[in-house]
Each structure stands twice: as C-alpha cells, then as structure tokens.
Amino acid sequence: MTKTAAIIGGGVIGGGWAARFLLNGWNVRVFDPDPEAERKIGEVMANARAALPMLYDVALPDEGALTFHGSIAEAVEGAEWVQESVSERLDLKHKVMAEIQGASTAPIGSSTSGFKPSELQQGAPDPSRIMVAHPFNPVYLLPLIEIVPSPETDEAAIAAAEEILTSVGLYPLRVRKEIDAHIADRFLEAVWREALWLVKDGVATTEEIDNAIRFGFGIRWAQMGLFETYRVAGGEAGMRHFMAQFGPALKWPWTKLMDVPEFTPELVDMIADQSDAQSGHLSIRELEKKRDKNLIAMMRALRQQGNASGRLINTHQRTIRHLPKAANPLVTQDRVVPVDWTDLNGHMNEGRYGQLFSDAAEEVIAYVSADEAAPLAGTSEDYAARGFNYFTVETTTKYLAETQAGERIVVHTRITEGRGKKLRCFHEMKRASDGEVMATCDQLMLHVSLETRRTCEPSDEVLAKVEALAALHAKEN
Structure with a gap:
C-alpha cells in the first residue's frame, strides 16, 4: 500500500522534501498559499528527477501522486508523516502546528534550522508528536537529517520518524540534547x-x-x-x-x-x-544543476569505496533491488545513466557499456545461483562466497546509438547457450522511453572454481536453472 507524506510549505526545502518522498514511491500532499508554489515545486521536481535516480544502479520505485491542497487540514488527511517547512517565524510555526494537529495524529518533523523542539511544542495540542527533522539542501540528494526531540517528544514517534526517513534513503542523526541550531x-x-x-x-x-x-x-x-x-x-x-x-x-x-x-x-x-x-x-538553476552533478559524481565515487554517504546509498539500494523474474527475455538492468559515465563527447563511453553488460551478467548469475539460506542470498557475491562464479572469456559489443546522461535504459538478456560449463548471454540495451536498441553484447562465460581458479561443472541446481532459462529463451515470443 502506498504511503502518504504531507508537506506544509513548498519553498526550496519543502520542494526538496516532496521530491525525496515522491521519487521513493510515496504519495505527497502539499499545502502552500503561494500561488507560484506548484510551479516552484515543479522546477525542483524536474531537477530531482534528473539527479536522484543517477545515484542508484536500479530503478527507483514508481512515483507516487503529487497533489496540491487548499488547506493544511486537507493536505494532512491520511498522512503517515507531516513535514513542516514554513518560514523561520516561531509564531507562524505555532499556528501551523496547531492546524496540523487539529486534523492529524501523524508525527510532525520541522525543517527549522535553529528553533529547539521545546520552542516548537509551546502551546501545541500534542507536543509528544513534534520534533525537529532538519534537512540539508538539496533534500532529494543529501542524506543527513538532524532529528532533535525534546523531553516531551514520544519515543515511539521518534522511532517512527527514523524508520520512515531511513526507508527513503536518508540518514537520521538523533541529536542527544536540544540546542539552538542543532549540530x-x-x-x-x-x-x-x-x-x-x-x-x-x-x-x-x-x-x-x-x-x-x-x-x-x-x-x-x-x-x-x-x-x-x-x-x-x-x-x-x-x-x-x-x-x-x-x-x-x-x-x-x-x-x-x-x-x-x-x-x-x-x-x-x-x-x-x-x-x-x-x-x-550562472542562473540559480544552472548552479543547482552544477551542484547536483558534482554531488552525484562524488557520492558515486564514495559508493565504489563503500564509505560515508556511498555506504548509505549501497545499503538503500539493496532494499529496492529485486532479482530478475524468469521471463523471455530477462530484465537484467533498469536504471538511469549517471553523469560520471559520460565522456568529453557528452555520451556514455565505451568502458561503461562493458560495465553495464557486466552488471547485467551479474544479475543472471545471481538468478541462477540464488540460495535463500545463504547470508547474501540473491547476489553474485553470495555465489562467490560459496567458492564459485562465472568468468567472462569473450564478448562482442556493438554500439548502435548514442546514450546520454540522464536517460533511463533497460537491458534485456537471453541465454543463448546453457550447458555444462558454458553460459552464453545475448544482451540488448534499450532506451526505456521508446524501446530503441542502443547497443548489444554477445557474452560467453565459463563456470569456475575460485579455489582452483579453473573451470568446473556447476552444481545440479545451478545447471538446472541455466538450462531452464536457455530453453525458455529458445522459444519465439
């Protein structure tokens, strides 16, 4: 069931919150009296749609529904989480908190940069569900959220906040003591x-x-x-x-x-x-796009090393990744081309095609070797941990069309040979928007023992899955 977040205040920060939730599959309900709010959030959403998917190697969840409402009470209806992002005026925040709690019992996070939660809670109908949830711009890319409770904040509400924010790829940092401007x-x-x-x-x-x-x-x-x-x-x-x-x-x-x-x-x-x-x-939008591309490149570099925000992205990716389903063909990649995969000509460079098709082959290996009893079930790392893998011995790649950063692409894979030690895959990389084939790769792999570093027969279970896929893919669609 799709979850719902309410965003009260649709400026730069509120728009970033809306994008973070929406692109992670939540429905988002927005209230902002500014007649330009829909346009402004639309521009933030355009940047977010171009940027956030490039952090991951899998498709983000399908977007939820973005709706705009004429009152706070209407916006918070049915919301599991309410994020207040109005101007930094304490009297205004008190008024908004009262209106929210007159229509909702959901936890409320405030984006305030400086006010303490005890100040926000003054005069509130239910102070136990109010806390600071202070983000950093752009909210749709930067993961840090400072969670600041007061002694009045309910522990269950804090736990719910941490779970919700983690589920959309954020890092909730609980501040031990409330203090002006947090940490x-x-x-x-x-x-x-x-x-x-x-x-x-x-x-x-x-x-x-x-x-x-x-x-x-x-x-x-x-x-x-x-x-x-x-x-x-x-x-x-x-x-x-x-x-x-x-x-x-x-x-x-x-x-x-x-x-x-x-x-x-x-x-x-x-x-x-x-x-x-x-x-x-440079215009503000140009500076934002420049910033976003720099952040993507840095955080993707950190992903490769498994450090800091890169480790967080890897962890989040594991929660939204799914094994391919048996089909003709297998869908082995569904992702957006990241900015760090392009060259001076502005298109994806040759080495990244090899990376993409290698990743597609890893999904095939994960499928045929999946063992739910293993600690890393459903990944090629699991099979390697068991002492086996498939090694590529030959590839033939054809480049048919230019691929630009930000394009969503899918890879369809068919097993064209699956017997004994051999596993041959034929990959087609397609543009998701129109299905155009942009590149193909014929890849031959051999089954290898990682102990002897020599070819060997796969287990009966793995071979049976390989042969079943090969038989399925031999049929005409």
Missing part, C-alpha cells in the same frame, strides 16, 4: 562568521574562500568528517599526537570566532559584489 548549523555558523571577517579585513575574496574549502578540507570532510580527518593528521600516533601538536593553537589568534563583524551595508555590498563577480554569470 551542523553551529559548525556552519562558525565558518560563516570567520569568512565574514576574512572578507571584511581584505584577507580573501568570496571566491578564494570557496576555493580553500572545495579544493581542500571540504573534500576531506565530505568523506571523513572532522575528528577522523584530524586523527589521520596525527599520523601513526593518532589523535593524541595531533592534539598534543596542535592543542596550543587554541590560544593563538587564529580565529575571531567569538567576535562577529558588524553587518554594515558596506560589508553586505562587498560580499554581494564579490559573489556576483564569482558566480553571477
């Missing part, structure tokens, strides 16, 4: 304040500061965080050595963290002018 924004505020001083004092421009972050510690932080980065900086002696070496710096005038420059019109103009010079030639 991440306090870091951001500290960096922001120091950056203001550096600009005001003429030490650096906005672009130079951004370069210091994106070409240096920003990349380290993206995959290792703060403390682990400094642990590595301590060398073999670890964090203790780092602290001993750099601890005295805490007394040095390296930061104006506790002192904030006055926000004068001159300072605002200086920063705005420098920012215009840095990025004014």
Whole structure:
C-alpha cells in the first residue's frame, strides 16, 4: 500500500522534501498559499528527477501522486508523516502546528534550522508528536537529517520518524540534547562568521574562500568528517599526537570566532559584489544543476569505496533491488545513466557499456545461483562466497546509438547457450522511453572454481536453472 507524506510549505526545502518522498514511491500532499508554489515545486521536481535516480544502479520505485491542497487540514488527511517547512517565524510555526494537529495524529518533523523542539511544542495540542527533522539542501540528494526531540517528544514517534526517513534513503542523526541550531548549523555558523571577517579585513575574496574549502578540507570532510580527518593528521600516533601538536593553537589568534563583524551595508555590498563577480554569470538553476552533478559524481565515487554517504546509498539500494523474474527475455538492468559515465563527447563511453553488460551478467548469475539460506542470498557475491562464479572469456559489443546522461535504459538478456560449463548471454540495451536498441553484447562465460581458479561443472541446481532459462529463451515470443 502506498504511503502518504504531507508537506506544509513548498519553498526550496519543502520542494526538496516532496521530491525525496515522491521519487521513493510515496504519495505527497502539499499545502502552500503561494500561488507560484506548484510551479516552484515543479522546477525542483524536474531537477530531482534528473539527479536522484543517477545515484542508484536500479530503478527507483514508481512515483507516487503529487497533489496540491487548499488547506493544511486537507493536505494532512491520511498522512503517515507531516513535514513542516514554513518560514523561520516561531509564531507562524505555532499556528501551523496547531492546524496540523487539529486534523492529524501523524508525527510532525520541522525543517527549522535553529528553533529547539521545546520552542516548537509551546502551546501545541500534542507536543509528544513534534520534533525537529532538519534537512540539508538539496533534500532529494543529501542524506543527513538532524532529528532533535525534546523531553516531551514520544519515543515511539521518534522511532517512527527514523524508520520512515531511513526507508527513503536518508540518514537520521538523533541529536542527544536540544540546542539552538542543532549540530551542523553551529559548525556552519562558525565558518560563516570567520569568512565574514576574512572578507571584511581584505584577507580573501568570496571566491578564494570557496576555493580553500572545495579544493581542500571540504573534500576531506565530505568523506571523513572532522575528528577522523584530524586523527589521520596525527599520523601513526593518532589523535593524541595531533592534539598534543596542535592543542596550543587554541590560544593563538587564529580565529575571531567569538567576535562577529558588524553587518554594515558596506560589508553586505562587498560580499554581494564579490559573489556576483564569482558566480553571477550562472542562473540559480544552472548552479543547482552544477551542484547536483558534482554531488552525484562524488557520492558515486564514495559508493565504489563503500564509505560515508556511498555506504548509505549501497545499503538503500539493496532494499529496492529485486532479482530478475524468469521471463523471455530477462530484465537484467533498469536504471538511469549517471553523469560520471559520460565522456568529453557528452555520451556514455565505451568502458561503461562493458560495465553495464557486466552488471547485467551479474544479475543472471545471481538468478541462477540464488540460495535463500545463504547470508547474501540473491547476489553474485553470495555465489562467490560459496567458492564459485562465472568468468567472462569473450564478448562482442556493438554500439548502435548514442546514450546520454540522464536517460533511463533497460537491458534485456537471453541465454543463448546453457550447458555444462558454458553460459552464453545475448544482451540488448534499450532506451526505456521508446524501446530503441542502443547497443548489444554477445557474452560467453565459463563456470569456475575460485579455489582452483579453473573451470568446473556447476552444481545440479545451478545447471538446472541455466538450462531452464536457455530453453525458455529458445522459444519465439
């Protein structure tokens, strides 16, 4: 049964929340009095549809229904989760919370960047179901959600929130104690304040500061965080050595963290002018698309290493992946071409066709070797863990049409030879939108013992599945 989320407030953050839920198969009901809300969310949805599927190697669930409603009470009807993303005014949030709870008993997450949950709960009919669920833009790509309860928040509501958010690929980080601005924004505020001083004092421009972050510690932080980065900086002696070496710096005038420059019109103009010079030639949508592609490439790189957000994506992918069903042909790939698979010509490069057809073959192996009693049932890794696999010994690939980043493609596979040690597959890569065949691959594999590294006969169970598929695929459709 399709689940329903209600989004109250359809700005940049609310639109991102709507996209995250919708693209993970939820119905989404939106309330926002702005007459431009539908257009604005539509533009965010367009970016999300282009970006989020490229993080995964399988198709996301079918989209739910996106609907817009004329009142909060109508929007929250039947919702399992309500996300409040209105402006950062406490009086407005109190009014919205009261209206939500007048029509729904669902848990409510607030996207607030700074208010504490106890402040949000003031005067609420049921404070136990209100908490902070603070996301990071773009919500449809970045996984971190700060979950901040107060002592009044019900533990069951928190657990429900964590389960719901995890199910759509997010990482709910529970904040131990409520505090103004939670965890991440306090870091951001500290960096922001120091950056203001550096600009005001003429030490650096906005672009130079951004370069210091994106070409240096920003990349380290993206995959290792703060403390682990400094642990590595301590060398073999670890964090203790780092602290001993750099601890005295805490007394040095390296930061104006506790002192904030006055926000004068001159300072605002200086920063705005420098920012215009840095990025004014690009529209906001162009900057968003640039950001999204960079994030995709970085997080897909982290996927390959199984670290940080990449590990989270791999875990989520396992929950939405399904073994192929016996059919003529097998559907062995259904995915969107990611941006990091393209070359200077703007189309998918030759090596990625090999990757795609290799992944398709892995699905065939997973199907014929599936053992529900095994710890990794339903994957080719499971079969390798049992000491066997199929090795490719010959391929012939034909490239028939250009394939662009963002296109959804499917691979149809037929077993053209399945006897003894041999398993031959014929793959057709098709554009999902019109069925055009874009490439084909004839692939011969041999069954191998990973202990001897030599060919060997598969088990009777595996061979029976191979032969059954070969017989099925020999029939005319």
